Amino acid sequence: MIKIRPATIADTGAIVHLEMTIIDQMQIPMVEKLGRDNIEQLLHDSALADDTARYSHTHATVAEMGGAIVGVAFGYPAKQEPYLDVSLQRLLADRFGELAELFPDKETVGQEWYLDSISVSETARGKGVGTQLLAALPAVAQAQGEQVIGLNVDDGNPKARALYEREGFQPVSELMIGEHHYTHMQRSVE
Numbered sequence: 525m526i527k528i529r530p531a532t533i534a535d536t537g538a539i540v541h542l543e544m545t546i547i548d549q550m551q552i553p554m555v556e557k558l559g560r561d562n563i564e565q566l567l568h569d570s571a572l573a574d575d576t577a578r579y580s581h582t583h584a585t586v587a588e589m590g591g592a593i594v595g596v597a598f599g600y601p602a603k604q605e606p607y608l609d610v611s612l613q614r615l616l617a618d619r620f621g622e623l624a625e626l627f628p629d630k631e632t633v634g635q636e637w638y639l640d641s642i643s644v645s646e647t648a649r650g651k652g653v654g655t656q657l658l659a660a661l662p663a664v665a666q667a668q669g670e671q672v673i674g675l676n677v678d679d680g681n682p683k684a685r686a687l688y689e690r691e692g693f694q695p696v697s698e699l700m701i702g703e704h705h706y707t708h709m710q711r712s713v714e
Contacts, residue, residue, distance in 0.1 A: 527587070530585060531584035578600075587648070589648060589651075594648035595642070596642070598642075613626075661673055676708050
């Protein structure tokens with residue numbers, strides 16, 4: 525049985541670890557430069573230090589199976605995007621002398637609740653975890669005063685796009701994030 529719930533601060537290690545699955549696929553130059561373990565630690569520490577951080581538990585909805593976290597969805601209102609990485613940038617500068625941004629690209633479009641990422645553990649894939657996380661998000665967006673959910677799907681991931689289309693998302697624009705071409709999709713929360 526899958527249980528969907530808001531994340532807690534105690535979930536931080538598990539949800540950041542799940543997020544690294546996506547970050548590994550994004551081929552971010554800073555990850556290559558500083559190393560995966562250092563980036564995971566930075567994301568973890570910024571999430572604990574700042575409730576407004578991109579990967580803070582305050583932006584996460586989790587899926588549990590058998591008491592273990594097997595999925596996470598991170599999202600926030602688009603108007604928060606400019607402030608998500610302030611603590612991360614501070615940590616990058618303090619620990620590594622890096623002033624470059626880990627996530628330099630703008631990802632949101634207009635007034636929307638933005639699904640930054642959704643990640644399911646390898647052992648739970650194909651069991652409906654992603655679908656259940658997506659189904660819970662309209663209530664999360666509405667609770668934060670938003671009427672539209674937006675997301676970006678990598679054009680190289682047709683399975684993810686098919687899932688989003690089944691859940692009512694429609695393409696609205698295209699963009700580049702790093703070296704990857706994405707389609708921005710939206711759906712109403714109603």
